[in-house]
Amino acid sequence: MTAEISFKEVKKHKSKKSLWMVIHNDVYDVTKFLEEHPGGEDTLLENAGKDASQAFEDVGHSEDARELLKKYKIGTLPAADKRKDIPLNCNTLKWALLALAGAIVIGIVLKKTMT
Incomplete structure (x- = not known):
């Protein structure tokens, strides 16, 4: 404990x-x-x-x-x-930004392949 x-x-x-x-x-x-x-x-x-x-x-x-x-x-x-109000762990923020970037790339690829 x-x-x-x-x-x-x-x-x-x-x-x-x-x-x-x-x-x-x-x-x-x-x-x-x-x-x-x-x-x-x-x-x-x-x-x-x-x-x-x-x-x-x-x-x-x-x-x-x-x-x-x-x-x-x-x-x-x-x-x-x-x-x-503790600041975010920098590594958590990096992963969140990486996930967002990945989602954007996937969205662009899907849009181009669907049209």
């Missing part, structure tokens, strides 16, 4: 000694990842104790990065603290 951690508690952890952040309503302790982060520790420190969902998605993290993130998950926000 995943622990519920309030956003108020997350806000207390914003230093190099204890760095927590929220991504898509899940809470992560990335203190041990500071030195390993490819973007440097400043990026993580800027988002320490905050909801970093938008910053995480803006960078366009790979599937490997998303998989690695699971290692640092320590809990989830309680229902009262959860955001409903």
Whole structure:
């Protein structure tokens, strides 16, 4: 079972000694990842104790990065603290656009073959 951690508690952890952040309503302790982060520790420190969902998605993290993130998950926000306006995962958006493009191509092909 995943622990519920309030956003108020997350806000207390914003230093190099204890760095927590929220991504898509899940809470992560990335203190041990500071030195390993490819973007440097400043990026993580800027988002320490905050909801970093938008910053995480803006960078366009790979599937490997998303998989690695699971290692640092320590809990989830309680229902009262959860955001409903979380940005779309970039990969979800890419697949949606690809499906739309495919539908358009199929429509054009069908129209040309029917006439």
